[in-house]
Amino acid sequence: MKKVILQPIGNDNSIDNFKEKNSKRWAESTKYKKDWEESKEAIVLFTHDSVIFAKATISSIETSNHTKYPLNYYYDDIKFINIPFSKLRKITNFQDIYRNYTILNKSMSQKILDYFELLELKIYKKDEDYQKDIGEANLFDIKDESETPKEPKKGKNKSYYPRNKFRAKLALSRAAYTCEIDSNHTTFISKATNENYVEAHHLIPFNVQSEIDYNLDVTHNIVSLCPNCHKKIHLASFNDKKKMLDTLYNKHLEGLSIVHLDIGIDSLFSIYSE
Ligand SMILES: [Zn+2]
Ligand SMILES: [Zn+2]
Structure with a gap:
């Protein structure tokens, strides 16, 4: 032990x-x-x-x-x-x-x-619920993207930022429900979307929202990943994450600058190195 x-x-x-x-x-x-x-x-x-x-x-x-x-x-x-x-x-x-x-x-x-x-386990349970909600969300319900961050909500143990399932769904649909690391990473057909099952991940994560003036919960900051790559970007060693971040950052660079979130690859690396 x-x-x-x-x-x-x-x-x-x-x-x-x-x-x-x-x-x-x-x-x-x-x-x-x-x-x-x-x-x-x-x-x-x-x-x-x-x-x-x-x-x-x-x-x-x-x-x-x-x-x-x-x-x-x-x-x-x-x-x-x-x-x-x-x-x-x-x-x-x-x-x-x-x-x-x-x-x-x-x-x-x-x-x-x-x-x-x-x-x-609790953290994963929460993310599971979020991914399920996204699957079931109706794309036509999407509201305008706001650039000001939402106030964090007070949770039981710590505060958290609310996440908008419609925006996440839109981001997944823009990626055509493929894994943005490699479109060959197919999984299974999701019951909720009738599409290849993928998960939504915020490229610039919420734990830095308080240091950033613009809303992180916007489609340009949401990437579509197969469950394996999603786990990997959260749990792998920094060197493995680096390659993934490079790919995702380059794909999203243009979109991120539209929503004032082009923080630079080095800042992104340093966020993920912690
Ligand atoms: Zn994630
Ligand atoms: Zn993948």
Whole structure:
């Protein structure tokens, strides 16, 4: 069973700093050597200011000549998340404050892993509902595209941006219900549309809407993907995503500039690298 480790980053570090300098490595003093020996392949949760802001898997642990911090651990699969520490406290009945590197015991680790699994399932369930709604939407009901972003709605745990199923349907129909990565990616005939089944994906994702002045929920920003490519663009390693983004960006460049969303390929890469 995998272990879960809490790694607070000190107040002399900011999250931005961490993203810049430590995106693959964390250094620590020998004080934690024994703990480190037990840490391979563990899941590490980085905390700062009572928020768990990143989750990663430790891939290897090495020593260096650095006098103060001679231990380096390298990790893969880093995901920036934003979960209040209080949430985990509820799940595990944590008593401590955990100011230091801490390997959690078996039962706490398991509870946390279960929680993350559930969290991921919930996200997929939501997207499934959305794809189903799109299939059933009537194309004639499409309203004008508005360029001002909608206000986010307050959900149970976090706020979210409402998505318009009619626009998504229009985008899929413009792509002739083919996968925009490769039109040979055929799937099956959807009961709802009587067309090849594809899914709608927002090329510039909603998690950056608050930083962008124009509405992301517009047809030019919605791409049509086969379910496999859709999963891939969400879950693959950054290098694999890069090739897909290149293809999709070039296809949509003209449309994106019409709706003031031409953010440049490098910005798009950096959004997907997190
Ligand atoms: Zn998507
Ligand atoms: Zn595909």
